[in-house]
Amino acid sequence: MRAADALCEALKAEGVDYVFGIPGGASLPLYDALYDADFEHILARHEQGAGHAAEGYAKASGKVGVAFATSGPGATNLVTAIADAVMDSVPTVFITGQVRSNLIGTDGFQEADVTGITMPIVKHSFLVTEAKQIPDYIHKAFHIASTGRPGPVLVDIPRDLAEVEIDYEPITGKPNLPGYQPTTEGNIKQIRIAAKALANAQRPVIYSGGGVINANASDALRELVRADRFPVTSTLMGLGAYPAPDEQWLGMLGMHGTRSANYAMDEADLIVAIGARFDDRITGKLSEFAPAAKFIHIDVDPAEISKNVPAHIPIVGSAEKVLPKLTGEYRALEADGSRLDEWWSRIEGWREAHPLSYEDSDSEIKPQLLVEELYRATDGDAVITSDVGQHQMWAAQYYHFAKPRRWINSGGLGTMGFGLPAAIGAKAAMPDEQVVCLAGDGSLVMVCQEMATAIAHDLEVKIVLMNNGHFGMVRQWQELFWSERYKAVAMGPSPDWVKLAEAFGWRGAMCDQRDSLAEALRETLDSPGPALLDVRVTQDENCYPMIPAGSAARDMVG
């Protein structure tokens, strides 16, 4: 069969049901093969949208997300999504058409060295040089993308090679990759030492990250946390791995985390990091981060361990494999739980003194209230995607995620415009779930063309637009740290979002009255088909509390 048909066979064999993409000259043979494929192609309106949709699909389902683009500009438009996927460890395979092999290196029409461009932002990449490699590389790409620490893999296919007739045998079993053997089990001796350290800790904190969700280890995390009265906090990417709200749940930590979570890290004597990477948004000023703590670091990627913060007890392995062993070893020690009483009374003190709060208004819709109303209107059980900025932080603070894979956002790269295409991908993966994109007005305008994608493929996503007329987070920083010298943060004349939604065939509505917010949300969520609600919120609200960049956790403001 043609190599392009073998590509589709290989995708089918990998269990693909949706791919996202945009065709072009160099990918014509691939699209000719897609004509007969047994899975659905969702036509995005910009390759970045296709890439983020593949990410949203992967984050919601845990399966590998797939995006297609043509050579040159098609491929370079994927770059942001690829970088996003590597930062947040999203299992994705990006398949790009390339110019004919005899044109490579000649600056041919729509030629870009996408393998070279993306080299620092992929987990791995393959440039096809012989047609028979195509299905083999696809299988390898899926294996690499989905195992160990997940990430993006690029397969670049010259147009002429996709048309060559090859013998295709479905490949079964593990592909032959001599340089790739992720460690998942965790060293049992190290796990025993970690259990003893936990039993000795007077002020422990469990610091859980996106790796727990990637490893589908939420149950295992809950078991560990409840093996004693361990306080647990989570990164932005880890929200939902431990069910919130809960007695032992401290809320998110980091720059816009809760005071109780950040103060607990500051005074902890033992921190158990699980699938988290001590990003600067977590640590603040590194030299003053958790000064009293020893660190157990559990991660499937050994290079994360001791990268930013040296680990006293490193454990290389996946959370899914390591946590049950750690819980078992800890229980066997029969540690005295009352040693944590003093620690809890300290934490309770912070909780009571510094709950998350905001000043409500009679006249305006406060953005935090919008998130609370959305939480109520969706029974706290929707798949929420977001863009990047204030609304993202408020969602993380006030939407108490109780299950994994319900909170889909761009953490590491912080990609504005992630939310809508990610919601489209998530809805394709989870057709029976309510999928809501909580968007920012600065972000949504960057990707609003993807509204056409949702309509064309009958994907019922909702957009709740937190419209404050500004690049709100940048405005906040200019207010707090740049002497209120506001530059390029007011959006100016905003699009008429209702008309724009309607122009794409969506239902559109606007709400600027506090009293009618709950009803407006209800109507938008209950209406059939894609719908957008433009909510006018307070324009100059700041997101607090906050650790100013480069400060220590104990110096939180707001």
Place this chain on the structure above:
Amino acid sequence: MADSKISEMKLADLEVSSGLTGRKHLLSLMVENRPGVLARVALLFSRRGFNIDTLAVGPTDDPDISRITLTVDGAVHPIDQVTKQLHKLINVIKIRDMDPAGTVSREMALFKVNATVESRAEIMEFSEIFRAQIVDVSRRALTIEVTGTADKIDAFESMIRPHGLIEMARTGEVAIARSRPES
């Protein structure tokens, strides 16, 4: 019973190292022999802010595998972090952080030196001491090939430099583990 197990350990006794070893490390990488592998290794170093001091690439006895030998300053970069990042490259099959005592390492260098009638004899004498070869001669210059450890080549350079070094080319070290004594 449980209590005694727990008390075997004190949190205060747990320690970490800085990761800096304070010495030069010679890393030997076995990599898949395919296009782009050297680019991936080089990009990783620049992306993570690591410096490569020397680099040598060549074939091995297996045509599918190449060897990249590179030296990195362990006083500046945590070697553990460097090797862990390298291991993440799918095309890197094996990495050895070569133990200096158990390693034979060699570098080759070519020196083109001013050689006047007065200095020529002295330069040739140095070359003999260093077991270097004169590989090219002209009326005013000598080109000398030296093979040895990086230290030996450094030493030769410092001897020859006062005579007027016109040009120098060094290969970077290659290395191989010493055979274990027969038991």
